[in-house]
Amino acid sequence: MPSLISANNWIRISRFRAPNKIDVILSSSPENIAHAAKSLRSGGIVAFPTETVYGLGANALDAQAVAEIFRIKRRPATDPLIIHLADPREIELVADLSNPAVRRRLQQLNRFWPGPLSVVLPKKTAVPDAVTAGLPSVAVRIPRHPVALALIKASGVPVAAPSANPFSYISPTTAQHVVDNLGEQVSIVLDGGPCEIGLESTVISLTSEVPEILRPGAITLESISKALDTRVMRSLGTVAQGAAPGPGMLREHYSPHTKVELWDRSSRAPSGRVGFVSINGSQHDRASLERYEAFRALSADGDLEEAASKLFSTLRELDRMGLDLIVVDTCNREGLGAAIMDRLTRASARS
Numbered sequence: 001m002p003s004l005i006s007a008n009n010w011i012r013i014s015r016f017r018a019p020n021k022i023d024v025i026l027s028s029s030p031e032n033i034a035h036a037a038k039s040l041r042s043g044g045i046v047a048f049p050t051e052t053v054y055g056l057g058a059n060a061l062d063a064q065a066v067a068e069i070f071r072i073k074r075r076p077a078t079d080p081l082i083i084h085l086a087d088p089r090e091i092e093l094v095a096d097l098s099n100p101a102v103r104r105r106l107q108q109l110n111r112f113w114p115g116p117l118s119v120v121l122p123k124k125t126a127v128p129d130a131v132t133a134g135l136p137s138v139a140v141r142i143p144r145h146p147v148a149l150a151l152i153k154a155s156g157v158p159v160a161a162p163s164a165n166p167f168s169y170i171s172p173t174t175a176q177h178v179v180d181n182l183g184e185q186v187s188i189v190l191d192g193g194p195c196e197i198g199l200e201s202t203v204i205s206l207t208s209e210v211p212e213i214l215r216p217g218a219i220t221l222e223s224i225s226k227a228l229d230t231r232v233m234r235s236l237g238t239v240a241q242g243a244a245p246g247p248g249m250l251r252e253h254y255s256p257h258t259k260v261e262l263w264d265r266s267s268r269a270p271s272g273r274v275g276f277v278s279i280n281g282s283q284h285d286r287a288s289l290e291r292y293e294a295f296r297a298l299s300a301d302g303d304l305e306e307a308a309s310k311l312f313s314t315l316r317e318l319d320r321m322g323l324d325l326i327v328v329d330t331c332n333r334e335g336l337g338a339a340i341m342d343r344l345t346r347a348s349a350r351s
Contacts, residue, residue, distance in 0.1 A: 025175045025189045028147040030173045036188045037154035038348070043071060047178045048151050049192030050143040050200050051270040052116045052217070053171040053312070054178050055084070055161030056186065057151075058067065060094070063128035066160055071128070072185045075167040079250070080133040081117045081160040082201070083140050086152040091140050094158055095121035100207050108227050109204070113142040114149065116197055117219045118204035120246055131160050131172040133243035135208050147192040152201040164189075168253050170312050170319070170347075173198050177316065198309035201341050203246040204232070218308070234338075253346040254312070256319035260326045260348040272324035277314055279307045279340070291322060304336040311340065323326035 022088040026032040028049075032091035036046045046057050056073065058065035060083045067339045070077060083094055088110050097103045103120060117161045132138050143149060152159050163171040164178045164186070172178045175191035202217030204224060212233040213221050225232040235249070244250065245335060261270070278284050281297025289295045296314050298307035318326050328344055 003022070005257035015078070025179060025191045028150075028190050028192050030150075032190065033147065033150050033154055036190055037151055037156070039188055039245055040151070040155040040157060040159065044188070045072065045186055045206060046151070046184050047175070048115075048148055048161075049175070049187040049190065049195060050145045050161075051196045052143075052173065052199060053173055053195055054164040055148070055159075056164035056178075056182075057084070057159040057161035060131055060158040061126060061128065062157075063130050066128060066130045069160065069162065071165045072182060073165070074160065075162065077130070078133050079162075079167075079247055080135060080139060080244065081131050081162050082203075082247060083127070083131065083138060084143055084148065084152055084159045084161055085140060086142065086149050088142055088344075090158070091121070094122050094124055094127050095138055095140060097121070105206050105228055107209065108229075109181075109224070111227060112219050112223075114144040115219065116144070116201040116217050117141065117200075117224075118201045118203045118206055118246070120203065120214065122207060135243050135245065137205070137245070139203060139246060141201055145192055145196075147190055151190065162247060166256055168250070170254055170256055170315050171200060173309075173312050177313075182188045187338060194309075194313070196309065197305075198312055199343060200248055202339070203248070205245060207245075215248045216342050218336060218339065220335045221338065222335065248346075251346065252349040254343045255347045255350055256315050256326065258319050258323050258326050259350065260315075260344075262344060262348050263327050263329050270325055270327065273322070274325045274327060275318040275321065275323045277311075277318065277326060277328040279304075279331045283329075292327075294321060298329075302331075304331065304340060308336055308340055309333075311343065327328070 039201045118141040120137050121141045165172050165181045173195040175189050197218050202219040203215040205212045214235045275294040276292040278297045281300045282301030298310045333341045
């Protein structure tokens, strides 16, 4: 596989655009990965699996290709993307690590890579403003999924990739979810099976003196604070207007078309055709759930890793049922629970 092209040569990559027809969902064979990598080098858009959710990828240093991601997703230009790389040693090609404190903290976080952690760093000028919403910072990540890593290595380019779905809708955790939502707008969808984690990566910013979690994920604040041996702030989590410092920070996000409400034990049971999603199935008396049109338990015993992996696919399932409302259980905002509640709070913000 070719190595990553140097920063000086990245900007010379061809602008050729392949015809925008869907090839089908492709298996993640070496031949298909090579085919997808060639498309990325030529300015094409490729949907691919990661351990978190499926991503919609383009050459991060091709502003025209990046613009196509925003067009396909109908994503606002104020919402920055994450650059995916194959090795932490490649980060310095897109990020400015001249600050010794930033470099030291980044090295302390290397233990989480490959994995579901994105780090916001000062950017280098080679990165188009379209990737970073015009901000002087860039988010980088080394994904853990073998197909994602193989694709990035084979392409020889850094890959900018948000989730492969229409903006603000539920993120995709299977290749079929991508096709269901984006159809022929994406010419190549690599199938790597269901995503292991099912929630987007943790995003932490190292651009200020105190590290700040911008979006919670599977790598918890507690784990990051221990790795950095310092206090880590938790962002207020919402951006009303202007460029967001990281992805996934808008008030309304990860939302099905069906209205979503968070479950309140004290509330009267809602009327109409209602679905109920439980994080911990053992906490609910089945008899009391008979009034609901559909009941889904993300975990029989409250295992948050299992619940997180099933959350988006379950919301998608219920969203196809023509319900009037989806009621979703809650959990403590600690550890992985912080990420689950972040997604549910944003999904229910329209209500």
